[in-house]
Amino acid sequence: MNLKKVLALIVVVLMCSVLLTACDGGGIAEPEDKNGEVVFNLGRTWEEKSWDPASFTQLYDIFLAHMVYESLAKLNVDGTVEPELAESWDISDDGLTYTFNLRKGVKWHHDYGEFTSEDVKFTLERHADPEVGSINAENIHLDNIASIDTPDEHTVEITLKQIDVDFLTRLALYHGNMVCKAAYDDKGLDEMKLFPVGTGPYRYDQGTPGTKTEVVRFEDYWGEVTGNIDRVTATIISDENTLYSALESGEIHLYQCFDKDKTVEFKEKGFTVNKVPFNQVLYIGMNMQHEPFTDPLVREALFCAIDPEVFIDDLYYGTETTVGSYIPPNSKYAIKDHFKSTYDPERAKELLAEAGYPDGLDITLWSINDEISPPPANITHSQLEAAGFNCEMQLIEAVVFFDMCRAGEAPLWLLYNDTPPIADFTMTRYMSASYPGNNWSGIQDDEYDSLVNKALNVETEDEKAHYFAEAQKRLMSLNVLYPVATMSWDVLTTDKLGGEFVVRGDGSFHLYNAVMETE
Amino acid sequence: MKKYILSRVLFALPTIIGVFIVVFFVVRLIPGDPASAMLGPKATTAQIEQYREHHGLNEPVYVQFGVAFKKFIKGDLGQSLSWYRPARDVIMERLPRSAELAFFGVLFGTIAALIFGVIAAVYRGRWPDLLLTSFATLGMSLPMFYIGLWILVIFAMKLKIIPVISTLGGGVSYWQSLLGPVLALALSESALLTRTTRSSMLEVLNEDYIRTARSKGLTERIVLFKHALGNALIPIVTVVGYSLATVFGGAIVLETVFARNGVGKLLVDAIHVRDYPLVQGTTIVIAILIVLINIVTDIVYGVVDPRIRVTGEER
Numbered sequence: 001m002n003l004k005k006v007l008a009l010i011v012v013v014l015m016c017s018v019l020l021t022a023c024d025g026g027g028i029a030e031p032e033d034k035n036g037e038v039v040f041n042l043g044r045t046w047e048e049k050s051w052d053p054a055s056f057t058q059l060y061d062i063f064l065a066h067m068v069y070e071s072l073a074k075l076n077v078d079g080t081v082e083p084e085l086a087e088s089w090d091i092s093d094d095g096l097t098y099t100f101n102l103r104k105g106v107k108w109h110h111d112y113g114e115f116t117s118e119d120v121k122f123t124l125e126r127h128a129d130p131e132v133g134s135i136n137a138e139n140i141h142l143d144n145i146a147s148i149d150t151p152d153e154h155t156v157e158i159t160l161k162q163i164d165v166d167f168l169t170r171l172a173l174y175h176g177n178m179v180c181k182a183a184y185d186d187k188g189l190d191e192m193k194l195f196p197v198g199t200g201p202y203r204y205d206q207g208t209p210g211t212k213t214e215v216v217r218f219e220d221y222w223g224e225v226t227g228n229i230d231r232v233t234a235t236i237i238s239d240e241n242t243l244y245s246a247l248e249s250g251e252i253h254l255y256q257c258f259d260k261d262k263t264v265e266f267k268e269k270g271f272t273v274n275k276v277p278f279n280q281v282l283y284i285g286m287n288m289q290h291e292p293f294t295d296p297l298v299r300e301a302l303f304c305a306i307d308p309e310v311f312i313d314d315l316y317y318g319t320e321t322t323v324g325s326y327i328p329p330n331s332k333y334a335i336k337d338h339f340k341s342t343y344d345p346e347r348a349k350e351l352l353a354e355a356g357y358p359d360g361l362d363i364t365l366w367s368i369n370d371e372i373s374p375p376p377a378n379i380t381h382s383q384l385e386a387a388g389f390n391c392e393m394q395l396i397e398a399v400v401f402f403d404m405c406r407a408g409e410a411p412l413w414l415l416y417n418d419t420p421p422i423a424d425f426t427m428t429r430y431m432s433a434s435y436p437g438n439n440w441s442g443i444q445d446d447e448y449d450s451l452v453n454k455a456l457n458v459e460t461e462d463e464k465a466h467y468f469a470e471a472q473k474r475l476m477s478l479n480v481l482y483p484v485a486t487m488s489w490d491v492l493t494t495d496k497l498g499g500e501f502v503v504r505g506d507g508s509f510h511l512y513n514a515v516m517e518t519e
Numbered sequence: 520m521k522k523y524i525l526s527r528v529l530f531a532l533p534t535i536i537g538v539f540i541v542v543f544f545v546v547r548l549i550p551g552d553p554a555s556a557m558l559g560p561k562a563t564t565a566q567i568e569q570y571r572e573h574h575g576l577n578e579p580v581y582v583q584f585g586v587a588f589k590k591f592i593k594g595d596l597g598q599s600l601s602w603y604r605p606a607r608d609v610i611m612e613r614l615p616r617s618a619e620l621a622f623f624g625v626l627f628g629t630i631a632a633l634i635f636g637v638i639a640a641v642y643r644g645r646w647p648d649l650l651l652t653s654f655a656t657l658g659m660s661l662p663m664f665y666i667g668l669w670i671l672v673i674f675a676m677k678l679k680i681i682p683v684i685s686t687l688g689g690g691v692s693y694w695q696s697l698l699g700p701v702l703a704l705a706l707s708e709s710a711l712l713t714r715t716t717r718s719s720m721l722e723v724l725n726e727d728y729i730r731t732a733r734s735k736g737l738t739e740r741i742v743l744f745k746h747a748l749g750n751a752l753i754p755i756v757t758v759v760g761y762s763l764a765t766v767f768g769g770a771i772v773l774e775t776v777f778a779r780n781g782v783g784k785l786l787v788d789a790i791h792v793r794d795y796p797l798v799q800g801t802t803i804v805i806a807i808l809i810v811l812i813n814i815v816t817d818i819v820y821g822v823v824d825p826r827i828r829v830t831g832e833e834r
Contacts, residue, residue: 043684049602049603050604057558133570133574138563138565193603210780237684237778238775241668242684242777245683251682398556399791400550400551403550403555406564418561420561425563429563437564438564
């Protein structure tokens with residue numbers, strides 16, 4: 001055999017092996033797999049680093065966990081709280097004692113028995129355990145809980161030290177996800193981070209950290225389920241281009257994105273765009289302890305330089321709206337129509353001249369070099385330049401940016417303000433005592449502090465709403481935080497998905513009532 | 520041979536310890552608080568303090584080093600700050616994915632490069648040579664992610680014979696899932712190796728013993744693959760060893776494009792969130808692999824050329 005024949009043979013063998021291996025397996029994943037299960041594939045860029053609710057940090061990190069865990073109550077989109085694992089509750093006349101009547105017959109996943117009051121007590125108390133290292137004790141306001149009593153298996157009495165009109169909402173958020181005591185005793189903390197045991201409509205089945213997680217329908221689920229999806233897989237796809245390709249090819253059926261260009265593109269391709277309320281506002285922040293923003297005239301000039309309509313029209317294609325406050329409109333206590341744009345670039349120039357900068361003012365705009373911040377940062381940069389600011393833009397790593405802002409070193413920045421459904425965190429962060437620290441804007445205002453303190457020590461929601469509204473108005477009058485627009489998630493789903501796509505007030509979505517069309 | 524391997528392993532130990540020390544301090548010089556990275560912009564000062572305290576980040580750096588070094592000596596890479604689990608477990612979950620990609624990518628890349636390099640040398644100056652050297656230049660010029668994206672577009676989107684996501688499962692075979700990234704890696708790796716093989720072959724083909732072999736009436740196949748390629752293998756083995764070593768940590772681009780998160784992606788993510796133990800652990804694992812690959816490469820030298828003893832001396 002001569003050389004040419006040998007080479008030809010090698011090439012043919014290689015090509016055949018490539019084709020045979022590629023054709024093996026019968027094609028790409030379909031909604032209905034070989035076992036007859038209806039499989040729904042989610043794509044995401046991030047994942048649960050731990051399944052322990054004590055470690056949960058951000059809502060969009062943990063959307064699979066919402067299918068597995070449940071809380072005593074659930075939060076509706078309109079902000080109302082409904083029973084979930086608690087069938088009902090009573091609040092004592094003094095507003096300090098909550099008696100929860102637990103739902104009977106609720107089963108834990110993986111044969112860990114029935115959900116009882118001991119689990120509730122264990123779930124809440126473990127946030128104080130140093131071994132657990134919970135980062136959510138503060139979110140639950142654990143320090144405000146005086147005692148947790150369990151008179152019987154299906155009754156829990158929680159007594160607070162002082163009235164908290166949002167206690168139920170706090171429990172309805174992911175901080176309040178119930179944890180199974182029996183499973184914890186059996187497997188321990190480390191195992192629990194990998195192997196969640198909840199009561200939700202789907203139970204954890206298998207997963208490879210960093211690759212894929214699968215949950216399957218929980219046959220003994222207590223609630224009514226009308227959907228047909230048997231298995232949900234969540235695959236980690238770090239590259240967004242790959243993710244969109246996978247969505248287009250039908251390999252994944254859902255992706256939640258911020259990129260409005262992609263939303264428009266996929267809508268035209270027949271995908272369904274589900275709006276999920278996300279408590280987020282795009283805003284421009286200034287540090288009023290930092291030159292030149294110590295000068296109210298400069299801050300006012302900056303407010304006159306920004307035209308939010310450009311962001312909404314050019315960046316978000318009209319899918320977002322202007323906001324009335326720096327608290328996202330879906331958050332409880334947000335005032336919705338207070339703030340109005342004062343866009344007037346000529347006035348901005350006049351104000352700068354009045355402040356002593358007739359030839360323009362050199363400033364640096366800081367933001368994050370992630371996927372979503374540079375486009376609005378570019379628009380901000382252009383608008384500031386047009387209004388007499390000599391603006392330099394610096395996009396840096398998120399962690400460095402956060403540290404810089406916390407240390408009070410960033411004079412001007414653009415970011416998304418992600419506020420939990422209860423606005424307490426965002427309201428308290430701008431109090432004088434939080435600077436330097438969470439009060440990135442360096443606000444030192446006694447009137448604001450007083451209003452927020454009053455709001456946190458009231459006995460009714462109406463009172464709290466009143467004080468928080470006044471506090472927001474006070475803060476907006478300082479011209480230090482410019483709320484540009486709302487920011488919501490677009491959850492893109494295949495047109496094969498029907499039924500009910502359940503969305504909750506915490507921004508989570510649920511597939512238990514969704515119906516996937518199969519071939 | 521055993522003595523040689525033992526001595527190489529012993530020599531490698533200070534290197535690995537040195538890597539640990541350097542990485543330990545360098546990663547802490549990068550600005551950014553791990554607590555801030557993990558807890559995000561919403562974290563309160565109290566939450567950050569609690570997180571730092573819980574993970575021992577408030578201790579002086581020399582104390583942290585002492586604790587980490589003691590653990591390292593015992594084979595414990597510490598607790599990952601971002602995964603809340605032992606760093607060793609997290610790395611070991613990813614290592615097989617990187618290993619299979621590196622192994623098959625370099626294997627197929629080497630086979631292709633040997634074939635292409637020999638053809639280019641044999642047909643020196645003629646169209647197969649021009650075609651293959653152009654291919655090699657193109658392969659070296661194009662970024663790996665670009666090759667990967669084209670493979671996705673052609674094989675996954677157009678021909679639909681491989682999945683876009685190589686780890687999806689559900690009707691996708693093992694080989695199907697591996698084909699895309701392996702092909703991209705093989706194409707990329709074969710480029711440099713093709714040129715190395717060609718130049719090494721050209722040098723050997725001009726040697727007297729090749730002329731002697733031909734004059735003895737040996738077939739061209741025997742001359743090329745036994746006498747020429749056998750003697751041209753030393754630089755090729757060096758490049759293959761180097762490729763294998765770098766691919767372990769350097770295939771992050773392909774891991775990202777093909778959604779196949781391996782050790783490289785893990786390392787970059789760990790740096791992003793300032794997960795110090797995971798950065799240290801991943802770097803150490805990669806360093807150990809590189810040391811092992813270098814030892815294997817040295818041993819292979821002796822196999823392909825018996826004149827080279829494992830001690831490095833010539834007969």
